[in-house]
Amino acid sequence: MIARRSASLAKRAAPAALGLGTLVAFLLAVEVLIRIGVINRHIVPMPTQIAAAFERVIVEEDIPARFRLTFMEALAASLMITVVGVLTGVMLYRFELWRRACETWIAALASAPTVLMYPLFLVIFGRSAWTIIMMGFVAGLPPVILKTIEGLATTRRVLINVGRSFNLTSTQQFTKILFPAALPTIFVGLRLGLIFTLINIVGVEFLINFGGLGQLINDLAERYDLPGTYAAIFFVILVSVCFFIFTEKVERWLRPVD
């Protein structure tokens, strides 16, 4: 019994252990390659130097406030892409003419380098967090719309027919069948949207030098503080990890098993 339980625990912990082990091995390899001179230490700092820089960056550069600002900007933009993206996707699914008229444009927008539009957003929203949020919103919106349409349009015909056979109203058909069936695809869109949003938020913070982790990375890079720059990048990754864990939790709550 105990042996079976510990075997099951080991099986569950194995992926995390393998991932962590691979990361540690990678960092060790980088450390060794820098120390023996294969990688230039003036371009890539040693992982031990980055680890040592954490305390300095957290205390001297006010990481908590910067982390909070970037996190809140990302949260605002994420909520906006979720609400606007899903609603727009639903509308375009329902009105086929509009869908056929817009889908290609939205797909084109998804691959466009919208970050280059930041001067326009600066003019509209000023040098404020709103410029950053809106840049993140515009970048993350297209995948959410496209994947929402795809999820709804690819719902299996038989599930729709089950709903019809029970005489569901169109609202019931949507809330009880179409939307739950489309959720996994919608969440793929949300994850893609989150990636684009976060890249743009940190990128625009970097470009317009307005608070947050992006600005800190810019400052530290300009000071040629490479260990500090990499330590700051770690916190950007941490924001991303927080969002992805949250998204996964919400998806599991809405669709416990596929």
Added chain:
Amino acid sequence: MPSAAEPASVCDDAAATGGILVVEDIVKQFDTPEGPLIAIDHVSLTVKPGEFLGVIGPSGCGKSTLFNIIGGLVDGYEGAVTVAGDRVTGPHASIGMVFQEESTFPWRTVIENAAFPLEVAGMGRRQRLDRARHFVSLVGLDGFENRYPAELSGGMRQRVAIARTLASEPKILLMDEPFASLDEQTRLLLGDKVLQIQQELQQTTLIITHNITEAVQLADRILVMTYRPGRVKRIVDIKLPRPRSSEIVSSEAFGRYVAQIWNDLREEASRGMRDDESRLKAAEHP
């Protein structure tokens, strides 16, 4: 012991005695790139209360079209379908449908799937789960109430779909090749389960299938359809004793019925095969 050789007739005797489900002179035509295609041509049938009617025919004979017409999922046809005198003009509360494809909702547990029609009807949570539990038990899935479909086998998932349809307490259970995707052993055992439920509830049932064994095992009467356009070729009364189980498939009388229906179907199936081949040839050498 009944004789499989006794004459069968295309005249539907049930019509004279009054049926709960009456299908009258249905004609359904589809527009295709090659021109209009008559899928169903003047098909009439009557199902008596508590009866188990099988509809069998080769692929392409319009069985599924007939299923969708009776279920109210297809319109634009000639003729009429009535349930207890009420004309079917769309999905009807008295008709419950079980589909050929896997149709459970993957995001709902077994009990939540079974409770679905009660939920949309506005029944309270506790009451609907209690009712649904009864139907889950009826299909033999006690202990699996809180599992998700992904955690079940294909046969179990199909039983969930049957429980969900039964929970809406339809007057007529309409099944379109419900065991088509299952292996032969599971198919026979599920047939037993369906027979047991049908006898317990005295449920009027219409099953559409292309499996002769399945049709003879389950049905009181079998309506044999022709290949395109789908017409009623023959109606065969299955006078095998009830209650039946899958053991009946090894009986001599069962074999005679299977042989008789196969004789009727073979010609139609061959015609379908020849038709498919000539269409493929025409596509290769236009």
